[in-house]
C-alpha cells in the first residue's frame with residue numbers, strides 16, 4: 229500500500245496555541261513514516277493558515293508563519309482544496325487531516341465544520357460532539373439526561389451578572405465551589421472559591437473568557453482519566469490518575485510546576501472500580517455523540533461514585549500527555565494509536581458518504 233498523506237493541523241486561535249504546537253511536534257516525530265507522509269499546516273494566533281516546514285515545528289521557539297507561505301482553502305473542489313497564496317499552486321491532496329488544535333476554534337466544532345465542508349476525513353469527534361463536549365453546560369445536560377454522574381452546577385450568563393446572589397448559590401451548592409467558563413480548556417479561567425469575596429472574583433475572572441459560566445459544587449474524590457476511541461465500537465483504556473501536592477489541577481499545576489503527579493496506571497484501584505470507570509467513560513462518550521477519540525476525565529468519590537468531570541475531544545499529545553500514555557499502557561503504541569485514529573477518521577467519512585443527500 230502506498231503511503232497516505234496526512235495534514236497535521238496545529239496552533240490555532242486559542243490560549244492552548246503553544247500546547248498544540250508541542251502536541252503536533254510529538255505526533256510528527258512519532259508517526260510511522262512508512263505509512264504516512266505529513267503536510268504541516270499551522271494556524272497562527274490571528275487565525276491565518278500557513279504551510280509549515282518541519283524545522284520550524286522542531287524549534288522550541290516555533291512561531292507559526294515563519295516562512296510566510298499563507299494558505300487558502302477552496303471549497304467545492306474534489307481535489308485541490310488547499311492553495312499557496314504566494315504561488316497560487318495547490319498543495320498535494322491529503323487523505324485525512326489530524327487537527328491537534330486544542331480549545332476554542334480548534335476543538336469546539338468550528339474547525340470540524342470547515343473540514344466537513346471541505347469533505348476531508350478528520351481525526352476526532354464531528355461537529356456536534358465537539359461542540360457539545362466543549363460546552364460544560366451542555367455536557368452536563370446530556371450527562372444528566374443519560375443518568376451519568378456529574379457535579380451539581382448552576383449556569384450563569386453575563387447579561388445577568390449583576391443579579392447573581394451569592395447566598396442563593398451557597399444554599400444550593402455549598403461553600404466550596406468551582407467557577408469556570410463554559411467553553412475553555414487547560415483550566416484557563418477556572419477558580420475555586422470558599423467565600424463570597426473569592427466567589428465574585430472567580431465569577432469576574434471566568435466571564436473574561438465566556439459569556440456563560442458554570443458554578444459547580446466541589447467534588448471530593450480522586451481525579452482519574454480514561455482514554456476512549458472508536459466510532460460505533462467504543463474502546464476504553466486503562467485509567468490514569470492526577471495527584472496534586474496542593475491546590476487543584478489549575479494551569480500552573482498542569483504546565484508550569486511539578487505539583488501534579490501523574491500515575492499510569494492509577495494505583496490501588498480494584499478491578500470493580502476500574503471497570504466501573506471504563507464503563508462510565510464509554511457511556512458518556514456515546515451519550516455525548518463522540519466519535520474518533522476523547523479523553524474522559526472523572527472523579528471517583530469515597531463511596532465509589534463515578535462523576536464525569538469533562539470529555540476532552542482533542543486531548544494533549546505531548547510526550548507527557550495522558551491520552552497517548554494511557555493507550556501505551558493498554559498495549560497500543562503511540563505510532564499505532566495515530567494510525568488507528570486516522571483509520572477511524574477515514575472509516576467515518578466513508579460511512580457518511582453512503583448516506584443519501586437528496587430525497588430520491
Ligand SMILES: Nc1ncnc2c1ncn2[C@@H]1O[C@H](COP(=O)(O)OP(=O)(O)O)[C@@H](O)[C@H]1O
Nearest residue numbers: 379406412413414415416444445446447476477
Ligand atoms: N466540581 C469540581 N470539583 C472538584 N474539582 C474540580 C471541579 N471542577 C473542576 N475541578 C478542578 O479544576 C480542574 C479544571 O477544571 P475542568 O473542568 O477540567 O476545566 P478545563 O476544561 O479547563 O480542564 C480539574 O482538573 C479539577 O482539578
Ligand SMILES: [Mg+2]
Nearest residue numbers: 414415525538
Ligand atoms: Mg479538565
